[in-house]
Amino acid sequence: MDVKLKEARAGAAPAAAPKISGTGIRKHFGKGAQALPVVGGVSLDIQDGEFVAIVGPSGCGKSTLMKIISGFEQPDEGTVSIDGVVARRPSPKGIVISQHGSVFPWLTVQQNLMFGLNGDSHGDKAALADHYAAMVGLKGFENSYPRELSGGMLKRVEIARALVVKPEILYMDEPFSALDALMNLRMRTELLRILAEERHTVLLITHDVEEAIYLADRIMVLSPRPTTIQATFEVRQAHPRKLSSPDLQDLKEAILAQLGLTL
Amino acid sequence: MEKLKNIWPSLALMAAIVAIWWIVVVQSESVIFPTPLQVVTGTLELAEDGTLWEHIGASLFRVGTGFLVAVLVAVPLGLWMGRVTGAWRTLNPLFQIMRPISPIAWIPLAILWFGVGEVSPIFLIFIAAVFPMIVQTASGVHTIERRYLHAAENFGVSRARLFRQVIVPAVLPEIVVGMRIGLGVAWLVVVAAEMIALRSGLGYLIIDSRNAGNRYDLVIAGMIIIGLIGLLLDGLMRLLEGLKSVRWRYGR
Numbered sequence: 091m092d093v094k095l096k097e098a099r100a101g102a103a104p105a106a107a108p109k110i111s112g113t114g115i116r117k118h119f120g121k122g123a124q125a126l127p128v129v130g131g132v133s134l135d136i137q138d139g140e141f142v143a144i145v146g147p148s149g150c151g152k153s154t155l156m157k158i159i160s161g162f163e164q165p166d167e168g169t170v171s172i173d174g175v176v177a178r179r180p181s182p183k184g185i186v187i188s189q190h191g192s193v194f195p196w197l198t199v200q201q202n203l204m205f206g207l208n209g210d211s212h213g214d215k216a217a218l219a220d221h222y223a224a225m226v227g228l229k230g231f232e233n234s235y236p237r238e239l240s241g242g243m244l245k246r247v248e249i250a251r252a253l254v255v256k257p258e259i260l261y262m263d264e265p266f267s268a269l270d271a272l273m274n275l276r277m278r279t280e281l282l283r284i285l286a287e288e289r290h291t292v293l294l295i296t297h298d299v300e301e302a303i304y305l306a307d308r309i310m311v312l313s314p315r316p317t318t319i320q321a322t323f324e325v326r327q328a329h330p331r332k333l334s335s336p337d338l339q340d341l342k343e344a345i346l347a348q349l350g351l352t353l
Numbered sequence: 354m355e356k357l358k359n360i361w362p363s364l365a366l367m368a369a370i371v372a373i374w375w376i377v378v379v380q381s382e383s384v385i386f387p388t389p390l391q392v393v394t395g396t397l398e399l400a401e402d403g404t405l406w407e408h409i410g411a412s413l414f415r416v417g418t419g420f421l422v423a424v425l426v427a428v429p430l431g432l433w434m435g436r437v438t439g440a441w442r443t444l445n446p447l448f449q450i451m452r453p454i455s456p457i458a459w460i461p462l463a464i465l466w467f468g469v470g471e472v473s474p475i476f477l478i479f480i481a482a483v484f485p486m487i488v489q490t491a492s493g494v495h496t497i498e499r500r501y502l503h504a505a506e507n508f509g510v511s512r513a514r515l516f517r518q519v520i521v522p523a524v525l526p527e528i529v530v531g532m533r534i535g536l537g538v539a540w541l542v543v544v545a546a547e548m549i550a551l552r553s554g555l556g557y558l559i560i561d562s563r564n565a566g567n568r569y570d571l572v573i574a575g576m577i578i579i580g581l582i583g584l585l586l587d588g589l590m591r592l593l594e595g596l597k598s599v600r601w602r603y604g605r
Contacts (some may be wrong), residue, residue, distance in 0.1 A: 107387060113372060160507075162506075180503075180506055180507045180509075181507075181509060182507065182508050182509045183478060185507055185508070186503070186504075186507055188500065190500060191500070192500040192501055192503065192504035194501060194504075194518070194519065194522070194523075194604075195601040196522035196523065196525070196601040197522070201518075205505075205508060205510070205518060206508035206509075206510070208508070208509065208511065208514075227448065235597075235601065236601075237601060255508060307513075
C-alpha cells in the first residue's frame with residue numbers, strides 16, 4: 091500500500107528518476123602497477139521503495155561497492171546519484187547498517203536513538219525515540235546500556251536508530267551475519283514487518299542467498315573481483331515468502347549457479 | 354569473608370616483614386634504626402601536636418593544584434592533537450622528548466624561575482602529570498573505532514554533538530587511565546620536590562627528621578604515610594573508572 095502511495099508521489103514529478111543511480115563505478119586499491127582493481131564497472135538503478143539485494147562471493151568487493159554508493163568512499167571512475175543529484179558524501183538521507191554495528195556503547199538505548207535527531211524540528215525527541223524503540227520490540231529497554239543487551243537487541247537498536255531520522259534509504263551491509271542462525275531468521279521477519287510500516291528504499295549486501303530471496307524485490311549477483319553485475323533476478327512472490335516453495339527453490343539454484351555452485 | 358581470604362597472604366607478609374625488622378633491630382642493638390614500636394609512637398607524637406596533618410595537607414594541596422592544572426591543559430590539548438593531524442605531527446615529537454625527562458631534572462630550572470616557594474613544587478607536579486595525560490588522551494582519540502565516527506558522519510551531526518556525544522565519551526576511559534598514571538607520578542614527584550625546596554610537606558618531614566637529630570622513626574613514618582596516601586589516591590582514581598560513563602569500556 092505504502093509503496094503505491096510513494097510511487098504516486100514520485101509520479102507527480104516530471105520524470106520518475108531512480109532513487110539511487112550508479113553509472114560506471116570503478117575502484118582500485120593501491121596505486122601504479124600494483125593497483126588492485128576491486129570494482130570493475132558497475133551501473134545500477136534502484137527505484138524508490140525498492141528492496142534490492144546484492145549477493146556475491148566473499149572478497150568480491152561488495153562492501154566496497156556499498157561504501158561507494160553510501161558515500162563513504164569515492165569511486166575512481168563513475169558517479170553515484172541520489173534522486174538525480176550526484177552524491178559524494180554520506181548523508182542522513184541514507185543510513186548504513188553494518189555487520190559489526192555502530193550503536194554507541196556509552197549511550198543508553200534512548201540516547202542512541204536520539205543521536206541522529208539534529209535541530210529542533212523533531213518535536214519531542216525522547217517520545218519519538220521511544221516510539222521507534224517500541225516498534226523494534228525494545229519497549230522497557232529505553233534506559234539500558236548496550237552492554238546489557240543481546241546481539242539481536244543491539245541490531246534492533248541500530249535499525250531503530252536509523253529509522254528515527256526517517257531516512258529515505260537504508261544501506262544494509264551483511265546486517266545479520268554476526269547473529270546466530272535463529273536470531274538471523276527472526277530479524278529477517280522483523281525487518282519485513284518494520285518495512286511494511288514505513289517503506290524505505292533498501293540496498294542489502296549479503297552472502298546469504300536465502301536471506302536475499304526472502305527479503306528482496308530484486309537480486310543482483312556480483313562477479314568475483316574486479317566485480318561487475320553478472321546477473322539480475324526479480325523476485326515477485328508476495329510476503330511472507332516460503333523458501334521451500336518450488337519457485338523460490340528454482341530461483342535459489344539459479345542464483346547459486348551464477349555463483350559457481352551447482353547442486 | 355571472601356575479601357579477607359584474598360588479602361590475608363599479603364597481610365601475613367607485611368606482618369612477617371615487621372617482625373623480622375623488629376627482631377633484627379633488637380638483636381643488633383642499633384641506636385639509630387628504630388623499632389616498629391618507635392615508629393608508631395613517633396607518628397602518634399606528630400599526630401598529636403598537629404604537624405603531621407600540616408605536612409599531609411601541604412603535600413596534598415600541591416599535588417591537587419598541580420594535577421588539576423595538568424588535567425585542564427592535557428585533556429583539551431590531547432583531544433585536539435588526536436583530532437587534528439597537523440597538531441599531532443607538530444606537537445607529538447616535542448612531547449615524546451619531554452616525557453622521559455624526569456621531573457626531578459626540572460628542579461634547578463623550577464628554582465631559577467619560581468624560587469623556593471609554593472609555585473616550584475606545583476610546577477614540577479604539573480610537568481610530571483601533564484605529558485602522560487596528553488599522550489594517553491591523544492592516543493585514545495586515535496583508537497576510537499572508525500565505525501562510530503562513520504555513524505556520526507552518516508547522521509550528519511554538528512561538530513559540537515560529535516565532540517560531546519562521540520569523541521569525549523569514547524575517549525573518557527583513556528583519559529581516566531591517563532589521570533591515574535598522572536596522579537601516581539605527581540605523588541612521586543611532590544615528595545621529591547619537597548625534599549629540596551620547602552619547609553612543609555611529607556618530603557620535607559623526611560629530610561628534616563634526618564637532619565634535625567637523626568629521627569629515623571619519623572623518616573620511616575613519613576615513608577609509610579606516603580605509601581598509604583598513594584594507595585588511597587590510586588583507589589580514588591579507580592572509583593572514577595567505575596563511573597557509568599566510563600565503564601562502557603570494561604563491560605562485556
